[in-house]
Amino acid sequence: MLTVVLKLVTIVAERVLQERLLHELKELGARGYTLTEVSGEGSRGVRASEWEGHNVKIETIVSPEVADRIIEHIANHYFQHYAVIVYAQPVEVVRGNKYI
Amino acid sequence: MLEILLTNLLSPIVLAFALGIVAQLIRSDLSFPEPLYQALSIYLLLAIGLKGGAELSHTHWAVVLKPAFVTLLLGMLTPITSYVVLRKIGRMDRINAAAIAAHYGSVSAVTFIAAQTFGQLQGTPAEGFMPALVAMLEVPAIVVALMIVFLRSNHHGSWRDGLHEVLTGRSVVLLIGGLLIGYLSGMEGLKQVEPFFVSGFKGALTLFLLEMGLVAARRLRDLRKVGAFLIGFGILMPIVHGVLGVVLGSWAGLSEGGSAVLGAMVASASYIAAPAAVRISIPEANPTYYLTASLGITFPFNLTLGIPLYFALAHWIGG
Numbered sequence: 001m002l003t004v005v006l007k008l009v010t011i012v013a014e015r016v017l018q019e020r021l022l023h024e025l026k027e028l029g030a031r032g033y034t035l036t037e038v039s040g041e042g043s044r045g046v047r048a049s050e051w052e053g054h055n056v057k058i059e060t061i062v063s064p065e066v067a068d069r070i071i072e073h074i075a076n077h078y079f080q081h082y083a084v085i086v087y088a089q090p091v092e093v094v095r096g097n098k099y100i
Numbered sequence: 101m102l103e104i105l106l107t108n109l110l111s112p113i114v115l116a117f118a119l120g121i122v123a124q125l126i127r128s129d130l131s132f133p134e135p136l137y138q139a140l141s142i143y144l145l146l147a148i149g150l151k152g153g154a155e156l157s158h159t160h161w162a163v164v165l166k167p168a169f170v171t172l173l174l175g176m177l178t179p180i181t182s183y184v185v186l187r188k189i190g191r192m193d194r195i196n197a198a199a200i201a202a203h204y205g206s207v208s209a210v211t212f213i214a215a216q217t218f219g220q221l222q223g224t225p226a227e228g229f230m231p232a233l234v235a236m237l238e239v240p241a242i243v244v245a246l247m248i249v250f251l252r253s254n255h256h257g258s259w260r261d262g263l264h265e266v267l268t269g270r271s272v273v274l275l276i277g278g279l280l281i282g283y284l285s286g287m288e289g290l291k292q293v294e295p296f297f298v299s300g301f302k303g304a305l306t307l308f309l310l311e312m313g314l315v316a317a318r319r320l321r322d323l324r325k326v327g328a329f330l331i332g333f334g335i336l337m338p339i340v341h342g343v344l345g346v347v348l349g350s351w352a353g354l355s356e357g358g359s360a361v362l363g364a365m366v367a368s369a370s371y372i373a374a375p376a377a378v379r380i381s382i383p384e385a386n387p388t389y390y391l392t393a394s395l396g397i398t399f400p401f402n403l404t405l406g407i408p409l410y411f412a413l414a415h416w417i418g419g
Contacts (some may be wrong), residue, residue, distance in 0.1 A: 016379045020261065054134070081383035 005097035009068035010073060011058045012038060013084040018056050021074075025049045025058070028073060029066040031099055044083040055083070061093060063100040104408040108218055109124055112302070113309045114403060120313015121320075127232050131264030132311045135163050141372070142309045142334045145209060146270055147297040147304075149278015152231025154290035157283045164407045166352040167362070174348065174366050175240035183248060185337060191330045198249045199378045200330075204337055205241025206370035209271060210249075210312060211399065213305060215364035215407045222411060224357035224377030230365075237277045237365055238253050240267050244376050249382055262381025289399075291314040312399070319396030334397030335370075341404075342410045343365030346417065356411075356418035363410035368402055369394035 013021060025033060036057045067088045078084045123130045160182035182204040212234050216404045250259045282290060301338060345366030349359035371394045378385060
């Protein structure tokens with residue numbers, strides 16, 4: 001089957017940001033996403049406190065341009081005050097037009 | 101006083117809380133799965149809403165009016181007193197002071213429940229409509245504290261998102277929703293759900309307090325980071341607010357038990373509604389400060405010593 005290469009963007013963020021991020025992802029051009037509850041440790045310490053909520057992992061497959069826009073948006077708006085990481089990697093998908 | 105204190109310290113809910121703390125300190129593998137914690141908090145909030153609403157349905161509005169007015173007043177006053185103390189005496193920066201003030205102005209539902217349970221145990225039960233006052237005390241303080249930040253500086257959080265978070269947060273929705281259901285269906289309606297929501301209540305509360313002990317003990321590790329001032333604040337501010345609540349409650353015509361429970365409510369610091377709203381709206385504020393003060397210091401203090409103190413004071417005023 002024919003595959004095309006797109007970008008898989010993964011965001012791991014504190015739970016309070018979930019609704020905001022999902023809303024903004026769609027505005028930035030993502031067509032869909034997968035959401036998982038996760039926990040872990042990073043530069044801001046263990047983030048597993050129920051009182052702040054778990055972390056969420058949001059994955060979305062998008063065109064390279066949208067991927068850049070998402071990463072830039074998150075870097076500008078969230079890196080300073082929130083516990084967030086974002087990264088992108090190339091993925092091979094079928095039905096490429098489903099995602100862009 | 102000593103007798104009241106012992107009755108409280110030896111109640112199952114306080115002992116369960118202590119067990120939670122011990123379990124965490126000895127690094128036991130005991131932990132609550134998050135869905136269980138969620139389920140218990142939904143159950144407790146809806147249960148107190150239902151009971152309060154059913155009581156409201158046969159209470160004359162004039163009886164509630166003055167206590168409600170006093171509650172609203174205290175809800176707007178306590179974030180300001182907290183803020184002023186944190187700024188002037190604690191020399192804290194504006195952002196963190198406002199974030200902590202939001203917590204100390206708002207109310208902890210579990211402290212309220214513990215106080216109400218204690219009142220029944222003492223033979224001085226509070227008025228049945230008290231849950232309605234909890235709902236009224238929860239929101240204004242957070243709004244006032246957010247206003248302090250948003251009116252006096254420009255920063256990154258969103259004021260609208262924060263307000264949305266408070267008003268649609270599960271504690272407000274369940275409490276006000278429960279009050280409405282209880283009010284509309286009346287005492288007859290409460291009877292239908294009594295076996296589940298009333299009989300099981302204290303058992304569920306005991307479980308919840310066990311979890312609270314685990315969570316509070318996790319915050320204890322941060323005590324060193326927050327400093328002596330905030331530890332003192334976490335104990336003395338509740339006493340000042342508690343005394344204010346008892347005195348004004350008694351002035352508003354609440355019974356001995358009612359004034360004491362109002363005192364405990366005003367003294368308590370929120371750790372469900374306020375942290376979520378503050379994290380969204382004032383992200384620059386350090387969660388270690390407000391969560392440790394509210395959960396690690398004030399909640400254990402009120403649960404063990406504060407509640408008997410407010411009851412003793414109410415008794416003294418009433419007698």
